[in-house]
Amino acid sequence: MKSQCLIFTLLLLVHAGMNQTLKCPYFCSCDKWEGLKRITCTGQRLANSDINVPPQVQVLDLSTNSISELRDKGFFHNHHLKYLNVSHNKITDIHTNAFYGLTKLNILDLRHNHLKFLIPKAFEETPMLQELYLSGNEIGHFGKPPVFNIPSLQLLHMKECWLDRIDELTFSLLPNLMDLDLSDNQFVFLKIEYLRSLEQLNTFDITGNPWHCNDEIQEVLEELRERNVKVTSICEVDSRMEIAINGSMFDRIVVTGDYSDSYEDSEEIETWGDDISDFWYEDGDPVETNPAENNEESNVKYTVHDLMGQIPSLWAFILGLQIGVVVAVLGMWVWLRCKCSQVPAQPPIRIRSRSLSQSLRRSVGRHRSDSNYTELESVDCPGTPPPPYRDVALNTFR
Template sequence: MYRFCLLILLCLCAAFTKCDNDNNKQKLPLCGTCTCVFDNDQLPAKVNCKDDVTRLLQAESTWINPLNNQSYEYSELTLTNQEIMFLNFTFPTSKLTYLSITNSEVYRIVNSPFKNLENMVTLILSNNGLDLLMPDSFKGLYMEERYMPLRSLKELRLDHNNLHTLNMNLFEHTTDLEILDLSYNPLKVIDKHTTIAIDSLPFLKELYLGYTQIKTLPDQIMHTPIQLSILDLSGNPIEEIPETLGESHNLTTLYLNDTGFINITKNSGFPEMPSLKNLYLCNLRNLERIESESLSGLSGLQELHICNNIKLTHIDDFAIAKINEHGGATWPMIKKLNLFDNKLGYIDSDFLSRWDLLTYLNINDNPWTCECENQWLIEDLMPTYKKINPENANSVKCGAPIEMNGEHFIDLYERQYKMRCLDIYGAKPEQDAFMLVGVLIGVLIALPAILFIIFAYQRRWFGLFNMCDNSPAAYTRRFYSSTPRDEDF
């Protein structure tokens, strides 16, 4: 009986709690106009506003409950397609941890609009028209030990705007930033003011500078952010590896996709970067060759992605190896290798020291030359590839020579096929079959014809031969003819 009563009491409490939560959700002002999502059907709310609610945002009643003078329980707010232009109103006190204002034509931020959002961790201002930002844009509330900080802000996204430079004091109120995204802004160069602004972020861990039209990195920009671990320089017309990368302290991931490299050599290659673990060199439209020791400074490399490079035909056997003065070499312990969709015909077994340690491999969509120098791909690599990724292993094909084009590696492996060696001069005798047959047929036809002509000449079957005979007898025959047998005397 006691247990039964306790069960009823718990059910009643749960019902009352649910009703109370439902009432709270209905009372959230933004939920009447925007879409609200609740984790496990509980507050706080994640709000998404796709229509213009600018006036509603400026009303204090949207944020503060007049019954108890407490902030409504919003955790995230996403605003798109707003008509803000001048972001000059101040958000009331709120427990928001995430604020996104995108595609809203914001090109000026004034009057410290975010200062009351003391719990905000992420601020996204992407896809607007921002062309100038002042330090007051990110000013927070007074703190005795710090200069009016946005004390919780860790992530700031300013991508897809119109910024050409940054104020040198822009981040004086956001010194705890860990993630900064400046990609798709027309910076063209990272000037001194921008460099100082970035260097003022000692806890920065991720920096995104993709598609900013920069050609290199300024000296010493990597020296101050000692915790920087991810750097994205993709989509920029960079033709040589910036030497200042060698000043990085804890850089683990580097993106150099869609840049301007043509050949990566030992002299133009990577400086000593022992902390780097992940390197991306994909979608390089002009890259043709990666030469010996060009990546030898990356002794801690674990993931190498070289993919979708439409002109890349050569990767040297010792591209990632470091050759010592005695002729020996050391390799990084690569665990993931992606060579997808290049123009590679060969890859040497010495490119990696331990292919058997790979946990990921993709060599598909390359015109591999199926001859004896690549025999190791069939015999040694295919068992490992089949174990790591059977689906990819089953689709690797030969691209040359012509009689092997389209052959699957997995079939050659199962047949224990031994590929022949190409002619040292590049000759391809397998393509001479039709010519040899033609020569044979020609000989078989010509020999009887020649014998017939000789026999006919000796028998003088055709008067044409007499015209070519210069002997004395032939000369006499031109003037005398034999007497017909039926002539009467």
């Protein structure tokens, strides 16, 4: 009986623990993607990767956040993780044991971060890693020890990483690498010895680099073609561009015709066209435009341009001067009109003040004509001097 109670209690604890660990973070979304348990936490301004996700997660998307570093054993409890996306963050440092415990990781996306160097031991804890994306980082160059010690790696993309040189040790520990992208970097020369260890290489993208098309690069391209590696003929493209720019008119027509005919029969171009059409329809319905309206608008712009181009410079100067004078006169007239309308009317106020003074004088004249002022007005002594002081004093004492 006691053993049954103990087993029942353990089952309850396990069930409660499973319910707790399977709880989705409130700022993330949890679903299934291609049969895998996925947690998406994009655009949440996360400062670090410690978000306490359930250990059963298989796909974790932490892209477009503010993560600045990947700390040691940050994903230790996510040992079922197969796809980790931390692209478009601010990661500047990856600690040595940052991917400790990720023994089942297949895809790691570190694109568009602020990485300037890579620690060789950082990827040793991912023995099943097959795809590594590092494009859009300012790595610059690699050190002497092999940076990538990942025998299981099949795809490595390092586009726009400001790389300027590699050596024979850079890819020496990648025997299963099949797809290598080093486009849009700063490479000038390349030796075939640097690629001899890549026996399984199928696709090699080196476009967008300032290559010197000398004998060494030609040797690299020829050997890669003999190994059936898909690589762009960068030197042939440069020569065609040089002929098209510096050649004669007839040469440019011939080269352009051959160039277009060779690409019309290519299946790659047809596939690329299908991809382009699909790309337009990915973001929504295309915007419909009226060709007649577009043609009419382009014709109007072209006619106005021709008209302005036919006007001589002297006449253009005189026309501009006349327009400026007319605008100045109109502006002065408007300014004076507005200023005159704001001046107050002074004459009516003066007339009112004069009428008020005249009415006051008339009222004073009426008061003077009253009986109270008759005696004062009847006394008229313009030339009579005042009496002497002695007479005044005697009259007072009497």
